[in-house]
Amino acid sequence: MPPVKMFTTAVCPYCIRAKQLLKARGVEQIEEIRIDTSPQQREHMMQITGRRTVPQIFIGETHVGGCDDLMALDARGGLVPLLGQSA
Template identity: 55%
Template structure:
């Protein structure tokens, strides 16, 4: 299974939605809380091609995007194959 990373902020309902979806699938993920900014926020923006909203989700080296993008992958049946590697 590829490494799953998610950049989040406190009190973000979209972050909660994305994390819940991954958890419901039994997917372990590494979470980076960028509520206070810092170097991880800059890292996220660079990795996400300038996107500044949260969450930003990465599966392996693939930038998935945000919560809506994750849900769209699931609806199209493409999320499970990505998670399987």
């Protein structure tokens, strides 16, 4: 399973929902990068994604997007195959 990385904040209901979905699909470890405690990480996230909101989710090298993007990917049947790719 490729590594899963998520830019988050402490009190983000969308981050919690995204983590729940990923865990339900078999993800055991999520690297969380807290942008509320690190302005440098916030800037980095905005540079690589072009977005300001959290969560911003990466599966391997693929930028999935936010929680709604993750839910839509799962609804289309694309999440499980993406998680099954080798890193």
